Amino acid sequence: VKRQAYDRARPATWSKGVVMRGRWLLLLGLSSVGTPSPLAAQAWLPPKGEVVLTLAFQNYYARDHITYDGQRLDRGFMRWNSITPDVTYGLSDRLAVRFAIPWVRSKYDGTFPHQLADRPTQDDGQWHSTFQNLVFQFRYMATTGSTVITPFVGFDQPSRDYETLSHVSAGRGLREFTLGTFVGRRLDPVVPDAYGQARLAFTRPEAVIDIVNYRWSGSLELGYFVSSSVTVRGLGSYQHSDGGWRIPLDAGPPSSPTFPYHDQLARDRSLLAGLGASWSATGSVDVAALGYKLLWGRDTNAVTGLSVSCTWSFSPAQMVARRRGPRTLPEPE
Amino acid sequence: MIAALALAGALQVGSPAPTFTVTSLDGRAVSLLEALRTHEAVAIVFTSTVCPYANLFAPHLRDLDARYGPRGLLILAVNSNQFETADEMRDQAAEHGHAFPLVHDVGAVLPDRLGAGWTPEAFLIDRLGVLRYHGRVKSKQGAPELDDAIAALLDGRPVGRAETKPFGCTIDRGKRSPATP
Numbered sequence: 121v122k123r124q125a126y127d128r129a130r131p132a133t134w135s136k137g138v139v140m141r142g143r144w145l146l147l148l149g150l151s152s153v154g155t156p157s158p159l160a161a162q163a164w165l166p167p168k169g170e171v172v173l174t175l176a177f178q179n180y181y182a183r184d185h186i187t188y189d190g191q192r193l194d195r196g197f198m199r200w201n202s203i204t205p206d207v208t209y210g211l212s213d214r215l216a217v218r219f220a221i222p223w224v225r226s227k228y229d230g231t232f233p234h235q236l237a238d239r240p241t242q243d244d245g246q247w248h249s250t251f252q253n254l255v256f257q258f259r260y261m262a263t264t265g266s267t268v269i270t271p272f273v274g275f276d277q278p279s280r281d282y283e284t285l286s287h288v289s290a291g292r293g294l295r296e297f298t299l300g301t302f303v304g305r306r307l308d309p310v311v312p313d314a315y316g317q318a319r320l321a322f323t324r325p326e327a328v329i330d331i332v333n334y335r336w337s338g339s340l341e342l343g344y345f346v347s348s349s350v351t352v353r354g355l356g357s358y359q360h361s362d363g364g365w366r367i368p369l370d371a372g373p374p375s376s377p378t379f380p381y382h383d384q385l386a387r388d389r390s391l392l393a394g395l396g397a398s399w400s401a402t403g404s405v406d407v408a409a410l411g412y413k414l415l416w417g418r419d420t421n422a423v424t425g426l427s428v429s430c431t432w433s434f435s436p437a438q439m440v441a442r443r444r445g446p447r448t449l450p451e452p453e
Numbered sequence: 454m455i456a457a458l459a460l461a462g463a464l465q466v467g468s469p470a471p472t473f474t475v476t477s478l479d480g481r482a483v484s485l486l487e488a489l490r491t492h493e494a495v496a497i498v499f500t501s502t503v504c505p506y507a508n509l510f511a512p513h514l515r516d517l518d519a520r521y522g523p524r525g526l527l528i529l530a531v532n533s534n535q536f537e538t539a540d541e542m543r544d545q546a547a548e549h550g551h552a553f554p555l556v557h558d559v560g561a562v563l564p565d566r567l568g569a570g571w572t573p574e575a576f577l578i579d580r581l582g583v584l585r586y587h588g589r590v591k592s593k594q595g596a597p598e599l600d601d602a603i604a605a606l607l608d609g610r611p612v613g614r615a616e617t618k619p620f621g622c623t624i625d626r627g628k629r630s631p632a633t634p
Contacts, residue, residue, distance in 0.1 A: 164594055213509055265595065273511045306594050313614075315594050348588065348618040380573035403571045403620035437503045446535040446627040 159206065159429070160343065160353055160398060160408060163270045163304025163317050165261045166210040166433065173432045174206040180425025185419045186199035188387070195245075196230015198288045198421065202252070212262075218257040221279060225249040234285050236374065242286040251279040252290045258394035259302070267305045272321075274298035285380045294325040300337075313345040319357075328384045334366030335388070348400070355394040355410065361387045367419045386404045390417040396427075406431045457570040463568030466587055466615045470578045471566045475531075477554040478539055483529060489580050493525030494606050496599065499564065500530050500589065501539040501572040504622035508592040510573050511549040517600060518553050533558040534572070535627025542572075561626035575599045579606055588617030599610050 133168070157172060166172050181199045184192040206220040224249055242248045257274040278311030284293040300321025307314040319339045324332060332346040339357035346352055364387035365371050371382035394412030401407055413424045464470065465475045474484040488495050498514060501507040518528050530553060532542050546555055556563075563569065567576055577586035577599065586602035602612045 161594065167505040169503075169508075170505035191579050210505060268595075304594065306596055308596065345592075348614070348616065400618050400620065403618065404623070433620070435505050435622050436504075437500070438625075441534075441536045442625050444536055450500060 141328070149340075160341065160351070160396075161304065161315065161317055162259070162319070163261075163268050163302035165214065165216040165259055165270065166208060168210045168212045169435050169437050170210045171434055171436060172175065172208040173434070174204075174208075174429050176202075176204045176427055176429035178202045178204070178425060178427040182413075182414075182421035182422050182423045184422040185367075186420050186422055188369055188419050190418060192422060195232045196228055198226070198228050198230075200224055200226040200288060214261040216259045216261075218255070218259065220255040222255075222290075223249065224252050224290035226286075226290060228287040230287070232287075234287065236285070236380065239285065239380070242283050242288060248283075248286075248288070250282040250290050252282070253278050253296075257298075267303070270302040270304070272298075272300055272302065274321075275302075284383050286383070289383055290448040294328065294384060296323050296325045298323040311344075315343045317341040317343070325384075328381050329378065331363065331365075331385055333361055333385050333387065333447060335359055335361040350397065350399050352397045353395070353410070355396065355412065356392070357394075358389075358391045360389050363387070365419075373409065386419045388417075388420045390420045391415045392423075404433045406433075463587065464576065464584050466584050467489065468584055469582050470576070470584050472582075473566060474581040475556045475558065475563070478542060479554075479557055481554065483554050483556065485578070485582070488527050488529070489538070489582055490624075492527040493580055494585075494603065495527045495529060495578045497529045497531060497563070497567065497576045497578070499569045499572050499574045499624060500532055501534050501536070501622055501624075502532070502537050502545045503534075504572045505562065507572045508545070511545065511551070511591060513597075513600075514553075515550050517603065518551070521603050522553075523605060526603055526607065528553040529556060530554070531556045531558050531563050531609035532572075533564050534625045535559075535561060551604055561624065564616040564624050564626060570624055571621050572624060573621055577602050577606060577612075586612050586615050589619050592617070593620070603622065 145171060160358050179201050181197065183194055183197050185195050186192055202222045202224045204220055204222040207220065208216050208218040227245070228243040228246045229245055233241050235241050251278040252403045255270055255274065255276055259270050259272040261268055261270045263269045276295045278295065282290050282293055298321050300319060302317060302319050304317040307316055315400030322334070323337065324334045337357065337359040339355060340357045341353055343353040345353050355365050363383040365382060367382060367386050372378040392412050392414050394410050396408060398406050398408035410427045414422050470485065472485050474482055485495065491557065514528060514530065517594050530551065537577065542555050542557055565579050573590045575586065575590055576584060579585050585606050586599065590599045591597055598614065602615070605612045
């Protein structure tokens with residue numbers, strides 16, 4: 121039924137798109153899903169039995185929508201706050217499993233809300249919150265040494281049927297499958313006390329009205345150990361979606377049955393850069409911060425963001441053993 | 454908290470190491486003074502049988518022993534966790550092929566003497582009894598920091614980064630437990 125609705129609407133979109141753009145672009149919104157991960161150096165895994173628990177807070181915002189041809193349009197102020205518990209566990213010294221679930225709180229302040237007659241809007245100037253997607257990821261460190269190659273496979277499952285038609289939707293509400301790899305390398309002796317990490321991934325979301333808006337993403341992170349407690353890092357990430365819609369050309373007017381899907385199908389392409397630092401407070405607790413900004417984009421929002429995270433690494437086996445208390449100790453023979 | 458206090462009072466690089474005599478798991482008395490008379494350097498490594506990073510770096514300690522033992526390095530592995538037993542230490546040593554002395558530090562005396570708080574955590578002492586390196590065995594990115602320090606010391610070069618921040622598991626001294634004798 122959705123496909124038929126889309127087929128009926130799409131020719132009209134194509135034929136009238138340019139003429140109509142000025143009218144219905146005012147109502148289009150784009151979800152921002154490409155925010156960089158606050159987690160650093162994911163190419164290196166925790167060893168067997170180690171739990172890495174991260175609590176990350178992100179605040180990011182945008183005022184401008186960026187269309188398929190690069191126009192920046194101020195359509196109101198969009199703000200997102202998220203808190204993400206993120207757990208990685210070392211199943212072995214080379215295999216780790218990761219689980220995360222962001223909780224997103226967002227608010228739109230503007231005069232161009234998404235407002236359909238039969239659907240409540242989130243663009244009402246109030247804060248709205250929801251759990252976003254359950255994230256599962258397996259990473260396997262295929263090589264060790266100064267260069268590590270760590271392929272990964274990931275699954276995103278929306279935790280609930282959250283609203284996706286909004287300037288400030290929490291996400292795209294789609295199941296996704298991601299396949300990719302990290303490559304990490306210490307840069308000594310060329311640059312002592314530094315490392316580099318690259319990430320390349322392909323993501324296939326589930327189809328929306330028979331359209332798959334798949335995407336490639338890559339990032340490069342460079343870290344430098346200022347001291348044994350402080351690391352600074354620079355990050356660049358690029359995301360290239362293909363198969364989705366050019367905004368606003370392909371999405372259709374608000375009256376179109378395809379309109380509600382434009383956030384999910386936006387052909388988001390974006391280049392972000394970030395700078396951050398982390399501090400090892402103790403041998404098991406790290407605090408990190410990362411600021412980032414969109415440098416270039418199409419079919420996306422001009423986001424700027426800040427993430428602050430706290431990571432606690434621990435061994436459940438040691439905690440259990442410790443709780444047992446001191447044991448009878450045999451004297452040396 | 455205990456670990457933080459221990460770190461605050463950790464032995465400083467360049468300071469003379471406190472002397473001690475301990476008994477290894479095979480029943481031999483190991484004196485630091487005596488060891489320094491017969492070796493070029495002594496690496497005291499606090500370890501554990503349940504700490505993931507201690508287990509991860511256990512094969513690396515075996516490799517360091519094989520590579521630098523003939524050049525005069527003595528590795529002394531110390532387990533000060535009061536919830537671990539000598540048998541568990543022996544099993545770990547057998548699993549990883551450790552041929553260097555293992556010390557079961559009953560009462561957790563050595564962490565207090567050296568200011569150690571973590572496993573794994575290394576103290577590298579030269580033949581004059583001076584601490585030349587303190588910190589990690591390796592970084593999380595695998596940088597062989599203890600290896601580099603040992604190589605520099607045995608080659609007569611200054612140790613590049615002589616102090617690194619150890620990470621892993623806190624040493625359980627067992628002194629907060631009511632079950633402690």
